[in-house]
Amino acid sequence: MSVEAADFVVVGSGAGGATAALVLAEAGCDVIVCEEGPEVRDEDRGLGSHDAFMRLFRDKGTQVAMGRSVIPILQGRCVGGTTVVNGAIVWRLPEDAYDRAFRAVGAAEAVPLPALLAQMDRIERDLHVAPAPDRLLGGNGTLMKRGSARLGWKAHAINRNVLDCQGSGRCLEACPTKRKQSMERTYLPRAAALGARILAGHEVRVVETSAARATAVSGRRADGSPFRIAARRGVVLAASAVQTPCILRRSGLGPRQHVGAHFRAHPGTAVAGIYDEPVRIWEGATQSYEIDEFRGQGFKMEVVGLPVELAGVRLPGMGADFQRAMNDFPHMAVWGVQVRAEAEGTVEPAGDRTRITFTPSPRDMETFRQGVRRLCELHFAAGAKRVYPGVHGGPDVLSSPDEMGQLDALPLDPRDWSFIAAHFFGTTRMGKTADDGVVGFDGAVHGVRGVWVLDAGAIPTNLGVNPQHTIMALAMHLAERIAQAS
Amino acid sequence: MGLGEGAQRRIAVVLADVFGEPLDVARAVAAFLDAYLRQVPFQAALGLRVVTWAITWLPLLFIGVPLPAHRLSHETRMRYLRRWQTSKVYFLREGFYLLKAIALMGWGAHPAVRERLGVGPMAAVQRATPAVQP
Numbered sequence: 052m053s054v055e056a057a058d059f060v061v062v063g064s065g066a067g068g069a070t071a072a073l074v075l076a077e078a079g080c081d082v083i084v085c086e087e088g089p090e091v092r093d094e095d096r097g098l099g100s101h102d103a104f105m106r107l108f109r110d111k112g113t114q115v116a117m118g119r120s121v122i123p124i125l126q127g128r129c130v131g132g133t134t135v136v137n138g139a140i141v142w143r144l145p146e147d148a149y150d151r152a153f154r155a156v157g158a159a160e161a162v163p164l165p166a167l168l169a170q171m172d173r174i175e176r177d178l179h180v181a182p183a184p185d186r187l188l189g190g191n192g193t194l195m196k197r198g199s200a201r202l203g204w205k206a207h208a209i210n211r212n213v214l215d216c217q218g219s220g221r222c223l224e225a226c227p228t229k230r231k232q233s234m235e236r237t238y239l240p241r242a243a244a245l246g247a248r249i250l251a252g253h254e255v256r257v258v259e260t261s262a263a264r265a266t267a268v269s270g271r272r273a274d275g276s277p278f279r280i281a282a283r284r285g286v287v288l289a290a291s292a293v294q295t296p297c298i299l300r301r302s303g304l305g306p307r308q309h310v311g312a313h314f315r316a317h318p319g320t321a322v323a324g325i326y327d328e329p330v331r332i333w334e335g336a337t338q339s340y341e342i343d344e345f346r347g348q349g350f351k352m353e354v355v356g357l358p359v360e361l362a363g364v365r366l367p368g369m370g371a372d373f374q375r376a377m378n379d380f381p382h383m384a385v386w387g388v389q390v391r392a393e394a395e396g397t398v399e400p401a402g403d404r405t406r407i408t409f410t411p412s413p414r415d416m417e418t419f420r421q422g423v424r425r426l427c428e429l430h431f432a433a434g435a436k437r438v439y440p441g442v443h444g445g446p447d448v449l450s451s452p453d454e455m456g457q458l459d460a461l462p463l464d465p466r467d468w469s470f471i472a473a474h475f476f477g478t479t480r481m482g483k484t485a486d487d488g489v490v491g492f493d494g495a496v497h498g499v500r501g502v503w504v505l506d507a508g509a510i511p512t513n514l515g516v517n518p519q520h521t522i523m524a525l526a527m528h529l530a531e532r533i534a535q536a537s
Numbered sequence: 538m539g540l541g542e543g544a545q546r547r548i549a550v551v552l553a554d555v556f557g558e559p560l561d562v563a564r565a566v567a568a569f570l571d572a573y574l575r576q577v578p579f580q581a582a583l584g585l586r587v588v589t590w591a592i593t594w595l596p597l598l599f600i601g602v603p604l605p606a607h608r609l610s611h612e613t614r615m616r617y618l619r620r621w622q623t624s625k626v627y628f629l630r631e632g633f634y635l636l637k638a639i640a641l642m643g644w645g646a647h648p649a650v651r652e653r654l655g656v657g658p659m660a661a662v663q664r665a666t667p668a669v670q671p
Binding site: 099100101105110111112113120121335358359360361363366367370371372373377378380381404443466469473 | 554555556557559569573576577578580581584615618622627630631634637638640642643644645646650651653654655656
């Protein structure tokens, strides 16, 4: 078995891992980044949903959470992690979200909001973050803008980490023109330029310890061969809120009652509207506009530029009916509602895969019902002539706002809904002691020295906003402290 | 795990009705399903393979007709498929949804479908333009 060594081994190359690697490399540390997935080649980009799933997503896009219903759990699995296949949405951490996530657990002193915001300033400069300009709103975003203006709802163009975006509408397939400032295009090359070694196809399975101190990681390469890398100063786990707890479990590290528990998420669903005017959903930024009028009520709405092969999934009808519905595709706008679910799930290793359990709570379902009603209202306000709520047991289609009363009776059983979940938190949450969480306020795993968690799992609860920015800011803040302390 | 030629032929007849497409398009979608099953993790492939088998062979259970789905008349097959789509049993309804969702990826990639919807061929987007360094 080959053995390498570095000051720090960073496990995972997404938002948290890439940021940690850059900060540690900037501090002069010798860094190795282990990424389970492959490098993203030019020929992997913009090939459609199927190829993206096969090449760039965990379990080829088949990962699900099991509970009362089956919910797809989408995560990137490639150099750059989910930043490669997300909608390039950047959200500065709002104070109310900070209070829920950090102040509520007593982390305000160790992780102060001003410090996170200062890190966000740097990240926004580095990643060229700016609101989507009108030319990139596309028909999908322009209609949401129109509808929200008519209803007087608080809304804005989405802040995105892109540079000279071409509006090809394929963010979720790895930007075909390489304009998205995802980690494989930004922080990872910068870290590499400072000497960091980025090893694709290296799946870390276990953190090895000696005398309660991390000494190495071991795992297997994409070809199945084993590897081991010695960590002179420590191991930074940033493999996501799904994978990091599995590594800790396999390693026997961290307080067992919390590792993999407290899984929180932002499940979402979508509503399609058909318009007289052409929408051409495939043009413009994939996600260009959003509404945060209802964030205080636990949900947020955003444009979702779905490709034709995904847009038809929940449209009702078969045969000629399906054809009629899909012939409207050029006139279809699709918007999603994302819920800050109160439900908690679990994550644990199950052989070579991961077992995730999650069921939205009754209150989450009420929030979804309200969110879908608001989306339908928004579509009609924007001028839709037909709206497809997409909930089994509810109306297949609404042709007028007068019919929206039917939505008040939408079923509240998750099995009647079509969810997809993104943004995962809490599985290695921060807590002052091992009784409260998996890691301390410095990101260090309780009960062992030299192991830190710098990914979304350390964030104690779901934020209600897209988390990439917070993950990066938190990783930057804590990695600076790790570098200083070591 | 994949779909043999016979299974592809049978499910293609079903998919032609689901999507309202000519049989040649449906055959391409069935071939896509075969390739998909060979690529995804075993558990996911097994689930989809079971659904494909069940939809092909269980009209007797759903509508009391002792024929496989591909041998039914168009009208009977549509009635049978609607039973799956609107079943009160979650796992049956979700099984049909799973097949439709995966098959849609093959359907949406078909050149004839894309041309008809005006979305252009799958590889129309310019790739690998000169790198923009941050």
